[in-house]
Amino acid sequence: MDSRHFIFELKIKMRIDLRSDTITQPTAEMKTAMMQAKLGDDVFHEDPSVNELEEFVADMFGKEKALFCPSGTMTNQIAIKVHTQPGDEIICDRSAHIYNYEGGGIGFNSGASVRLIEGDLGRFTLNDVIENINPDNDHYPRTAMVSIENTVNRGGGSIWNIAEIERISTFCSENNLKIHLDGARLFNALTETHETCLQHGSLFDSLSLCLSKGLGAPAGSVLCGDSYFIDKARRIRKVFGGGMRQAGILASAGIYALKHHVHRLKDDHLKAKILAKHISETYFCLKVLPVETNILIFELKPEYKTDVILRKLAENNIYALNIGKQRIRMVTHLDFTDLMLEKACEILKLMS
Numbered sequence: 001m002d003s004r005h006f007i008f009e010l011k012i013k014m015r016i017d018l019r020s021d022t023i024t025q026p027t028a029e030m031k032t033a034m035m036q037a038k039l040g041d042d043v044f045h046e047d048p049s050v051n052e053l054e055e056f057v058a059d060m061f062g063k064e065k066a067l068f069c070p071s072g073t074m075t076n077q078i079a080i081k082v083h084t085q086p087g088d089e090i091i092c093d094r095s096a097h098i099y100n101y102e103g104g105g106i107g108f109n110s111g112a113s114v115r116l117i118e119g120d121l122g123r124f125t126l127n128d129v130i131e132n133i134n135p136d137n138d139h140y141p142r143t144a145m146v147s148i149e150n151t152v153n154r155g156g157g158s159i160w161n162i163a164e165i166e167r168i169s170t171f172c173s174e175n176n177l178k179i180h181l182d183g184a185r186l187f188n189a190l191t192e193t194h195e196t197c198l199q200h201g202s203l204f205d206s207l208s209l210c211l212s213k214g215l216g217a218p219a220g221s222v223l224c225g226d227s228y229f230i231d232k233a234r235r236i237r238k239v240f241g242g243g244m245r246q247a248g249i250l251a252s253a254g255i256y257a258l259k260h261h262v263h264r265l266k267d268d269h270l271k272a273k274i275l276a277k278h279i280s281e282t283y284f285c286l287k288v289l290p291v292e293t294n295i296l297i298f299e300l301k302p303e304y305k306t307d308v309i310l311r312k313l314a315e316n317n318i319y320a321l322n323i324g325k326q327r328i329r330m331v332t333h334l335d336f337t338d339l340m341l342e343k344a345c346e347i348l349k350l351m352s
Ligand SMILES: *Cc1c(COP(=O)(O)O)cnc(C)c1O
Pocket: 070, 071, 072, 073, 074, 076, 097, 098, 149, 152, 153, 182, 184, 185, 210, 213, 221
């Protein structure tokens, strides 16, 4: 085929899917790693690839143990279940994934209530935590844990300041509160701050890390913590139906992703910043939230409807997501190529 004709066709037909970084396909190399993975029954602790992934992640974060689970929703919900008793209360930000996007799991699975903080793009302060702890009195739910999300999905991929996490973490350990990290995109944060996994590992009782977001694995999340916590978490995983058998086929993709796809996250961040510049110049954009990582959230001018703009973008092969009143989200990822960025910018220029 005439290559010029091919590129032309590609440019016209190319589907530019920015709805989420979960839509990535495993690469050829990742599939090879999956096909070659040694497998066993993980419910019997006998899957070498799952064991390797769990040890790898535990070591990486300086934790005693880790647990491979089917999803980030499950790792978060297991952590909440282990850290709380029915009737307890959890402190998190209003935008938190555990509160907004896990199907009401906090109430359903753990019988716990939630105290919401109005943070700055999902980030709050030690003072916010202190103000939201209930008095030790029979009337109130017992405040049991604090959950932090880093990066913050609905905060436009905002990054926490580690000094604030340190203050909250110290306070929690001195006041008998558990502290959990929803680190679905922690690696995106670390890419920008150059802080280490060990630093962050030391600040939390439990950490949840997603392999199927920016890292590009087909499924799976890892929960890590001390032995006492993970032994309990393993029982809960079984109760939640998350005990998988030859799960090494997925875990091996996760190992591959951790070894090969972390360093490239910076490319996604650069692409998000370039996209943001073009979005900010479109006729419908009121403002773009600060772009710190791979998530770009923009607000529409009041005279434009979210669904109408999403349809207009889709007619031009750009797919984005409605994330609430007048807000649209785009996420850059492994399968968003340089050519797609170039094409997306061309299209957005026509909408300026
Ligand atoms: C995606 C995500 C999760 C986990 O989602 P799953 O789809 O269940 O893996 C948890 N927290 C945040 C912030 C997320 O973006």
